[in-house]
Amino acid sequence: xxxxxxxxxxxxxxxxxxxxxxxxxxxxxxxxxxxxxxxxxxxxxxxxxxxxxxxxxxxxxxxxxxxxxxxxxxxxxxxxxxxxxxxxxxxxxxxxxxxxxxxxxxxxxxxxxxxxxxxxxxxxxxxxxxxxxxxxxxxxxxxxxxxxxxxxxxxxxxxxxxxxxxxxxxxxxxxxxxxxxxxxxxxxxxxxxxxxxxxxxxxxxxxxxxxxxxxxxxxxxxxxxxxxxxxxxxxxxxxxxxxxxxxxxxxxxxxxxxxxxxx
Amino acid sequence: xxxxxxxxxxxxxxxxxxxxxxxxxxxxxxxxxxxxxxxxxxxxxxxxxxxxxxxxxxxxxxxxxxxxxxxxxxxxxxxxxxxxxxxxxxxxxxxxxxxxxxxxxxxxxxxxxxxxxxxxxxxxxxxxxxxxxxxxxxxxxxxxxxxxxxxxxxxxxxxxxxxxxxxxxxxxxxxxxxxxxxxxxxxxxxxxxxxxxxxxxxxxxxxxxxxxxxxxxxxxxxxxxxxxxxxxxxxxxxxxxxxxxxxxxxxxxxxxxxxxxxxxxxxxxxxxxxxxxxxxxxxxxxxxxxxxxxxxxxxxxxxxxxxxx
Numbered sequence: 001x002x003x004x005x006x007x008x009x010x011x012x013x014x015x016x017x018x019x020x021x022x023x024x025x026x027x028x029x030x031x032x033x034x035x036x037x038x039x040x041x042x043x044x045x046x047x048x049x050x051x052x053x054x055x056x057x058x059x060x061x062x063x064x065x066x067x068x069x070x071x072x073x074x075x076x077x078x079x080x081x082x083x084x085x086x087x088x089x090x091x092x093x094x095x096x097x098x099x100x101x102x103x104x105x106x107x108x109x110x111x112x113x114x115x116x117x118x119x120x121x122x123x124x125x126x127x128x129x130x131x132x133x134x135x136x137x138x139x140x141x142x143x144x145x146x147x148x149x150x151x152x153x154x155x156x157x158x159x160x161x162x163x164x165x166x167x168x169x170x171x172x173x174x175x176x177x178x179x180x181x182x183x184x185x186x187x188x189x190x191x192x193x194x195x196x197x198x199x200x201x202x203x204x205x206x207x208x209x210x211x212x213x214x215x216x217x218x219x220x221x222x223x224x225x226x227x228x229x230x231x232x233x234x235x236x237x238x239x240x241x242x243x244x245x246x247x248x249x250x251x252x253x254x255x256x257x258x259x260x261x262x263x
Numbered sequence: 264x265x266x267x268x269x270x271x272x273x274x275x276x277x278x279x280x281x282x283x284x285x286x287x288x289x290x291x292x293x294x295x296x297x298x299x300x301x302x303x304x305x306x307x308x309x310x311x312x313x314x315x316x317x318x319x320x321x322x323x324x325x326x327x328x329x330x331x332x333x334x335x336x337x338x339x340x341x342x343x344x345x346x347x348x349x350x351x352x353x354x355x356x357x358x359x360x361x362x363x364x365x366x367x368x369x370x371x372x373x374x375x376x377x378x379x380x381x382x383x384x385x386x387x388x389x390x391x392x393x394x395x396x397x398x399x400x401x402x403x404x405x406x407x408x409x410x411x412x413x414x415x416x417x418x419x420x421x422x423x424x425x426x427x428x429x430x431x432x433x434x435x436x437x438x439x440x441x442x443x444x445x446x447x448x449x450x451x452x453x454x455x456x457x458x459x460x461x462x463x464x465x466x467x468x469x470x471x472x473x474x475x476x477x478x479x480x481x482x483x484x485x486x487x488x489x490x491x492x493x494x495x496x497x498x499x500x501x502x503x504x505x506x507x508x509x510x511x512x513x514x515x516x517x518x519x520x521x522x523x524x525x526x527x528x529x530x531x532x533x534x535x536x537x538x539x540x541x542x543x544x545x546x547x548x549x550x551x552x553x554x555x556x557x558x559x560x561x562x563x564x565x566x567x568x569x570x571x572x
Contacts, residue, residue: 060425082427092419096440096518108436109428140522157426 012071013038013193014059014161019068020218021054028054029065030218041187041194043204045254046214046222052197055219056163059195060086072161082110084161085154089169091146093138099125099149100134106157117156124152128182144175148182155186165197180206181235188232201250205229206237211246213253223253304487312491319492322477327496329473333389333461334500337396341457342450345401349408349442359409370402374463382468389471392464399460400453407449411442444519447512454504458497 012035021029028051036042044052057063059070061081070078077083093102103121104113122134128148138146147167154162167183168176180203187194187207198204204211205227213223227246229237237243289309296306303311316323348366352359378395385391415438423433465475474493481489513520 062421062425081424084425086422086425088418088422090418092416092422094419094437094440096443096516097436098524105436106426109423109426109432112432135524136522137518137524139518 011074012036013040013073014195015069015071015074016055016059017069017071019055019058019065019070021051021058021063022066027218029058030220031068032220033068034212034221034224036193036195039191039193040210041196041208043196043198043208043211044214045198045201045204045211045250046219047216047254048199049217050214051217051219052214053165055214056086056165056195056197060084060163083159084163085157085159086163087150087154087165087167089166091138091143091150093146093149093153095138098135098137099130099141102138102149103153103156105153121152121156124156125149128152128186142175143171144179147171147179151183151186155190155192160191161193161195163195163197166199167196168203169199176200176203177235183207184231184233201247201254202238205243205246205250206233211250213250225249225253304485307488307491309491309495311488312495315488315492316495319489323474323492323496326472326474326477326493327500329471330458330461330465330475330497331500333392333464333473334396334457334504336389337393337460337464338400338454338457338504340393341397341400342404342453344397345404345449345453346408346446348401349405349412352405353409353412366402366405369398374399374460375467378463378467385468387468387471391468392461395464395467396457396460399456403452403456404446404449407445408442411445412438415441440516443512443516447508447515450511451505451508454508455501457504458501462497 014034014036016032016034019029019032020027032051032055034042034055044055046052054063058065058078061070061077061079061083064079068078069076072083094105097105100118100121101108101113103125104117107113107117122131125131125134130145130148130152133141133145138149141149147170151164151167154164168179171179184207194207196204196207208227211225211227212221213225214220215222225246229240229242229246292309295301296308307315348362352362374395378391381391381394385394419437420433423437461473462475462478465473466479474497478490478493478497481487481493517524
C-alpha cells in the first residue's frame with residue numbers, strides 16, 4: 001500500500017510515488033514511480049497513449065491519482081495545483097493580453113500583477129529576443145515566438161519545477177531546433193527542475209540528464225537511461241558518436257518493448 | 264493620392280459603398296412607383312418622405328428623442344439583465360436548467376399579446392415600453408454570453424488552475440474577455456430589435472407621443488408621407504444603434520483589429536526597456552534572475568542569447 005520511499009527518494013525534488021490512474025475501468029498509469037533530482041532535466045518518451053500527459057496532469061495536481069502520491073521537496077501535494085509550471089504543445093497564450101501581460105498571467109491570476117512583475121517580464125522578454133514585441137498581441141507573433149512567450153510565462157511563475165508537454169511539437173523542424181538550443185541555454189542559466197515529454201528521441205537526448213522510457217498503456221517506466229553528455233551542449237552534440245549510441249539504445253527500448261505501436 | 268494613408272482610403276471606400284447601397288434603395292423605390300404608377304397617397308417617393316421630415320422637423324424632433332430615450336434605456340436594461348443572467352446561468356448548471364426553459368418561453372410569447380397587459384400593470388408612462396424593449400433585447404444577449412462562457416478554452420482554464428488562479432481573477436482575466444465577442448454579437452442583434460420593441464410599446468401603451476404613436480395616427484389619416492418619414496427615422500435609429508455597437512466592440516476588443524496594444528502608461532515602460540535593451544539586459548535581467556527563488560546565474564552562456572527569429 002504505502003509507497004516505497006527510500007532515503008534517496010526522500011531527497012528528490014519531485015517524487016512520483018507508486019501512482020496509478022484509472023479512467024472508467026481503463027488503467028492509464030500502472031504503479032508508476034519516478035524520482036527527479038533538484039535541477040535535473042528528465043525527458044519522458046513513450047508510445048502514443050502511454051499516459052505521458054496523464055502523468056503530467058497528476059504531477060500538476062489537475063488529476064487526482066486513483067492511488068499513489070506526488071511529493072514536492074518531500075511534501076505531499078497530491079491533487080494540489082499551484083506548485084509547478086506547466087506548458088503544453090498548444091501555447092495557450094491569452095489572445096487579449098499582450099506579450100508582457102501574458103508573461104505575468106500567473107501573477108495576474110493569483111495576487112494581481114504589479115509594476116515590478118511587468119518590469120521583470122519585459123526584462124525577460126528583452127533578454128530572450130522579444131524586446132520589440134512587448135506590447136504585441138499573440139496573433140501578431142510567429143509560432144516560435146509564441147512558444148517562447150509561453151515558456152517565459154511558465155518561468156515567470158517562479159516555480160522551480162517545470163512540466164513541458166511536447167512544447168515544440170507543433171513547430172517546423174528548423175524552428176524546433178532553434179527552440180531546443182534556446183531551452184538548453186535557459187536551463188543552463190537557471191536552477192530549475194524540468195520534466196519534458198516528447199515523441200522526438202533526438203530532442204529527448206539533446207536536452208536531458210536522463211531519459212525515462214514509458215511502456216504502452218498502462219504506463220510504466222520501462223527504462224531510465226542516464227545521458228552523460230557534457231553541458232553546456234550545442235549543435236555538435238547531435239552528430240557525436242556518443243549521441244548516436246544513446247539514440248540507438250533509446251530506440252531499441254522503444255521499439256523492442258512496443259512492437260504493436262501504431263505506425 | 265499616394266500620400267493618403269491606407270486606413271483612410273479603406274474608410275473612404277466603405278463609406279462610398281454604403282452610400283451606393285442607400286442610393287440603390289432609393290433607386291428601386293422610385294422605380295417601383297414609376298413602374299406600377301403608384302399615387303403619392305399610396306407610396307410617396309423617398310424624396311418627399313425626406314422632405315416631410317425636414318418640413319415637420321419641429322414635430323419629429325421631440326418624437327424622435329422620445330423614441331430614442333425608450334430604445335436606449337430599454338436596451339441598457341435588457342443588455343444588463345441579459346449579461347447578468349448569462350453569467351449566473353453559466354456558474355450553475357442547476358440555475359441554467361431551471362431558467363433556460365423560462366427564457367425560451369418568454370420569447371415564444373407574442374410580444375404584442377403581452378404588451379396590453381403590461382400597460383395595465385405598469386401604466387402608460389415610460390416603464391411598460393422599457394419592459395418591452397428589455398424583453399426583446401435580453402434574449403440574444405443571454406444566449407450569446409452563455410455560449411461564450413461555455414466555449415472558453417478548457418486547456419486555458421486548466422492552465423489557470425495549475426497556476427493556482429483565484430476564481431474571481433480567473434473570471435475577470437479569462438472568462439469575461441472571452442465573452443466580449445459573443446456579447447457584442449448579442450448586443451448588435453438586440454440594438455436593431457430594440458427600436459421595434461419601442462414602437463410596439465408606444466402602440467400598446469402610450470400617453471406620450473413617440474415616432475410609433477405618430478406612425479399610428481399618420482396611418483389612420485392616410486398621411487403616407489408622415490408614415491414614411493417616421494419609418495425612415497426609426498430605421499435610422501436602428502442602424503445608428505447597430506453602428507454604435509460596432510464602434511464599441513472595436514474599442515472594447517482591440518486585439519481583434521490591432522497587432523499592438525494602444526500606447527498608454529505602459530509605453531513609458533516600453534520606452535525605458537524596449538529602446539535600451541542593452542541596459543535592461545544587464546540590469547533588469549540580472550535582477551530578475553536574482554529574484555527567482557533558489558535561482559542563480561550559471562556559466563557565461565547568458566552573454567549571447569540567440570537572435571530572434
